Amino acid sequence: MGPESCGARRLWALRGAYQDPKLIWRTEGLRARVGWVYLVRVATDEEVEILRAIADYQFGLGVGATVIPDRPLLRVSRRTGRVRAVVDPEEGVLFTVRASTYTLIPTILGAVRLRRALPFPRLRCVVVNEVADEVVARRSTVFSRHVLLVDESLRPGDEVLVVDESDRLLCVGTLKLSPTEVMEFIRGAAIRVRACING
Structure with missing residues (x-):
């Protein structure tokens, strides 16, 4: 069973929440190469659960709770509404998200957490x-x-x-x-x- 079954479709179904003005603010410094602006917002509890399930699938059972914080920020594509990165508000980007498979790609900050967890x-x-x-x-x-x-x-x-x-x-x-x-x-x-x- 692939990560898509673990929640990618549910994350995509939640894209309507990205338009909630209480959760969204523009981050002008985070621009895609083609020029559009990413949206950054706080993840919902359901999204945290989904991201942790994907991390468990990829890296091992129980890892998700260690590497995904309780209240991460999500960097979201303004054009597609899809999650592009998981951000720790204190440290920075932990994982980017591969659009084709919805798998997590660790940055060096994410790698530090994975080494500690595994x-x-x-x-x-x-x-x-x-x-x-x-x-x-x-x-x-x-x-x-x-x-x-x-x-x-x-x-x-x-x-x-x-x-x-x-x-x-x-x-x-x-x-x-x-x-x-x-x-x-x-x-x-x-x-x-x-x-x-x-x-």
Whole structure:
């Protein structure tokens, strides 16, 4: 059962609430590249429940309650009415939302929460310490030859936390190979890095 069944349709059905003037304000600094303005508002209790269910589906049972705050802000597309990001009012954007699948894509702030919520080695790819600083500095692709360990439950296309041998979070990205291929191949890219801990 995909995340769509966990509440994407219900979130879409709630789009009428986005027009409530008591909940919406324009955030001029949050603009899409094509020029329209996002709307930012406080999530309803039902939406929080749905987002946590999606997080549980993606990352593991019980994770949603840890990584999704009680009263997050939602960044909403003005054109489509769809949720585009989950924002902690104190910290910033935790997750963006992939429109095609309604899955959560962690930012580095979201990755920090996931690492705290998940026991080692869940959702992790461990790289050798010798390349850790280089990966962060260059925000470069992680190659198979540098990987010591990877969570065997992951699949290609899954979100993955890149950590060093001490479980220090380095980056977050997308797994390009299966865990078996990552460990067996000595050539090729294993992870496409999206963001690193230093920004």
